Amino acid sequence: MANVSVAAEWQLLYNRYYRKPEIYRMSWKHVELNRNKVACAPFGGPIAVIRDDSKIVQLGGESAQRKLRIFSSSGHLLGETIWKHPGGRLIGMAWTDDQTLVCLVQDGTVFRYTIHAELLESSISMGQECFERNVVDCVFWGNGLVCITETNQLFCISDFKNPNPVKLADPEIEDPPLCMAVIEPQYTMSGNVEVLLGIGDACVLAVEEDGVQQLGLEVLRGPIQKMAVSRDGQWLASFTHDGRLLVMTSNLNDILIEQECESALPPEQLAWCGMDTVLLYWDDMLLMMGPRGDPVRYFYDEPIILIPECDGVRILSNSSMEFLQRVPDSTESIFKIGSTSPAALLYDALDHFDRQSAKADENLRLIRPSLPEAVEACIDAAGHEFDVLRQRTLLRAASYGQAFCSNFQRDHIQEMCKTLRVLNAVRHPDVGMPLSIQQYKLLTPSVLIGRLINAYKHFLALRVSEYLGMNQEMVIMHWACSKITASLAISDATLLEILLDKLKLCKGISYAAVAAHADKNGRRKLAAMLVEHEPRSSKQVPLLLSIGEEDTALMKAIESGDTDLVYLVLFHIWQKRQPLEFFGMIQARALARDLFIIYARCYKHEFLKDFFLSTGQLQEVAFLLWKESWELGKNPMASRGSPLHGPRIKIIEKAQNLFLETKEYTFEAKAAEEHAKLLRMQHELEVSTKQAIFVDSSISDTIRTCIVLGNHRAAMKVKTEFKVSEKRWYWLKVFALATIRDWDALEKFSKEKRPPIGYRPFVEACVEADEKGEALKYIPKLTDPRERAESYARIGMAKEAADAASQAKDGELLGRLKLTFSQNAAASSIFDTLRDRLSFQGVS
Known part of the structure; x- marks a missing residue:
């Protein structure tokens, strides 16, 4: 009898059964669909309702102000707001894939709302031409929109996440199209949206960004008044001027179905029911037509709205939500009147078993070879049911049959039980998401979790994610952020305790992200307390900086040992604080101080000098000055008696004075003094000789150069000024005279007095100059016979x-x-x- 009662509700269209169970009695009050514009989201999504300003309606007790109201599929109010947009009449509205409500008004402005009727900040414009010419119609899909202006120009946004309006090719028509449909970009050859326009002639215009094409010239016998593209973009259902339903390929080359309808008046709505049939709705009748057989009629005494789904159509009326779908094969095999399929016999065997009838064993014996298939059919049929009692009975039948199967995969029933528990939870009227199992699989559990948290069903989302073994971080994060936004009256300390109690449920959760949300909501103290619990310094430190906790940020960065983080904090504080305050912060923190010094040595000398002066490190300032003097010396302009040498000398003298103020640096002070003195003498020599060959050479090189140039007085002055020893003086002069091959001067120099370095350097200088004759003058004077022997050998004697x-x-x-x-x-x-x-x- 149960089988008969189930199948009695079905309708037969040719050889296929269809069912239309009621999912909900709508819980809303006084909502009349025919007085409103309505947008319904697929996958059991929300319903947006706003009074239709193109219709004259009697307000009754309503306010004259229009309200945008958003309901769940069961009619529970999710949010409402006053409609305040001055851009003209509302042309159309629809839900995007991420359940954002997009509303297009007459001047081409697109406003976006959340499912709680909260206006998103940024509106989108379809462009100046739409603003000037007015939008008269539009078609939405997934994440896109196409609109048409009074001058019959088409504009498109392919993705609201990147909302750049594009003008399509000019269709060059004078009258507005009779109907409009869209083939989504993913189903077109070009990868761009294709707009189908039904015009007065016996053809359809296919308009793309780069051209217009006429379709259907060979198959159409008149204009088309209504169109609907199938879910996969392959087929086009259309209603002709003479009352026929045509189902064609989307390029309008071939006709799949051609059937006469009962009215030449175009239907108010035309929609696909999955991929099997087409629905046409007039004001009191819903006609379902398939490839063959007589159509099925459903009569309504109230207006309805068709909501196409991947596996059927949801039907919304003022009072109820129904789901029209083809009866699944597994369900048909079990509940079809007179069915003797193995699944039907297994279902019947459970009934006999419950009544303790021996016929249960008889049924099992009949279907034993096909028992695994019967069990699978019962599991599958349970998945397609909305009625919980029927689900339970079907799963019990599967479990009963499974007990007699040796090779059946036993986790199938558990998996289906798990899926149905989730589906039954979200289908509950308080949640209002009437997903079928096919929709659920297409949507995926992670997207479902996202939709639950967007609807503020955090507890259910948490339980579902926990039940399915999914990461709960997204749920807890969203809950925490929502809690902060909604808890303005709760103190920071109390709210922190509430948040931490839940945040600790998920390891690795980003406390910094929650803290950032708290800061965005003006709760800086709460943000600072939250960020203390963030274990990852890379997340913690930037947030501490953004909420003004620079001292703590620096401390945390140093504790992490991450030099990049320390530099991040240093640069941030450097820009925001006064130099002395900045110096005070880093002085006591060795890592921060050292990193600052390393950076400043390369790029910020003046700032580093200020730092060293503030900390009393005069010698470090002196070293910096000395380095600057050398850098100045590399300047190509610092030559040929350049005045740049003056500042260099002053810098070195300044460094000398700073060294003198610290007792430990007397050597550096003396060195700086002599360096300045040498530079001054070298500068004077370059001026007098007009040769840029002295500056930055050593004392020895300076003396040697003077002798080579014949300026013996200058050489002697350098010797005297820098107390050059006699031995060094002799070495330098000997080789300098040999360099200029002044052998007479060399001989004269050797006879001035007994050389303190002996005569060997004289010999070597002559030998190196390849002057053996000159060397012979000095070899006999060598006192050591070994040196004489080696010297004679060197000149070949x-x-x-x-x-x-x-x-x-x-x-x-x-x-x-x-x-x-x-x-x-x-x-x-x-x-x-x-x-x-x-x-x-x-x-x-």
Whole structure:
């Protein structure tokens, strides 16, 4: 009998059954659909209602002010607001994929609302032409909108997340189109939206951004008055001028269905029921037409609105919400009158088992080979049911059959139970989301959770996410932010306790994000308390800065050891605070201070000097000044007696004075003094010689250059001024004179007095200049026979070298000298003879 009562509610269209169960009795009061503009979101979404200002209606007890009201699918009020937009008549409104209500008014302005009727800050304009010419009609889809102006120009926004209006090609029509439909970008060849316009001729215009095309010239016998594109963009259902329903391919090349309707008057609404049938609605009748067979009629004594879904159509009236869909195959196999399918027999076997009838075993024996399929059918049918008792009975039948299956996957029933628990929870009238199982799978659980929290159903969202093993962070975060917004009267300390109690449920949750929301809502103290609980410094520190807690931010950044974070805080404070205050903050914090100094040494010398002065580190200022003097010296202008040397010398003298103020830096003070003195002398030399070769050279190089230039007086002055030793002076002068090959001056210099460095440097200077004759003047004066021997060897005088080496009585030296003359046999024999003589005398 149960099977009969279920199937009795079905309607047969050709060979397919359809059912139209009532999901809700609407809980709203005094809502008359025919007096309002209504926008219904798919997937069991909310319903927006506003009085239609294009109709003359009797207000009765209503206020003259129009209200935008938003209800759940069960009729519970979610939010309302006064409609205050002055841009002209409301042309159309619809819900986007993320459940934002978009409303287009006459001047081309688009306003957006949340499901709680809260106006989102930024409005969107369709452009200047829409503003000047007025919008007269529009079509919405997913996240897009197409509108048409009084001059029949089309404008499009493809995605409200990136709202850039685009003008489509000019359709070049004088009269407004009879109807308009859209093929979404994802289903067109070009990837752009395609607008179909039904015009007075026997054709349809397909308008895109870059062109217009005429469709249906060969198949249409007159104008089309109503159109609806299928969900997958493949088919176009249309109502013709002479009262026919045509279902064609979307390019209008082929006709799939052509059926006469009972009226030539165009229907108020035309909609697809899944992908199976087409619905046409006139003011009292709903006609359902399929490919074959007589249409099914449903009569209504109140206005209805059709809400297409992926697997059917929801039907909204003043008093109820129904769901018209094709009866699923599994449900039909069980409940069809006279069905003897395995699933029907299994369902019947459970009934016999409950009544303790032996016929239960008889049914099981009949279907034993097909028992797994029967169990699957019962599970599937349970998923498609809205009636909880019927779900339970079907799942019990599946469980009963499963007990006799050895190879059945036992988790199927548990999975379906889990899914149905979620669906039954969201279908409850207090929640009002009448999702079918197919819609739920298409929507996905994560999107459902998002919709629940947007509807402020946080507790249910938390339970569902917990039940499905999903991350609960998104739910708790949204709840916390909503709680802060709604709890203006609660003290910060009390609210913090409430928030922490829930936030701790989710590990790794961003306390910083909640704190940022608190700060945005003007609760800075609460934000500071919340951010203390954020374990990640990378999240914590930037937020502390944004709420003005610079001291704490610096402390947290230093504790983290992350130098990037420390620099972030330093730069932030640097810009906001006075220098002395900034210096005071970093002085006691070693890491911050050191990082600041490293950065400032490279880029901010003046600021760093101020810091060192404020902390009494005069020597550090002096070092910076000294470095600046060297940087100034690299300036290409600082040459040829440039006046830039004056400032350089003053900088060094300033550094010297600062070094003198600290006892530990007497060496640096003396060095700075001498550096300044040397620079001054070098500067004077460059001016007098007009050669930029002195500045920044050493004392030795300066003396050598003076001698080379013949300025012996200047060289002597440098020697005297810097107390250059005699030995060093001799070395420098010897090689300088050799460089300019002034051999007479060199000889004269060697005779002034006995050289303190001996005569070897004289020999070396001559040898290096390849002047062997000049070297011979000084070699005999060498007192050490070894040095004489080596010097003679260097100028190729083997016999003299041998004689000197024999005087030294050094066999090892003779061996080395022999190698020097290895190419000369005669010279080698001299060294061999001498070595033999030394060996005979017992000297080695």
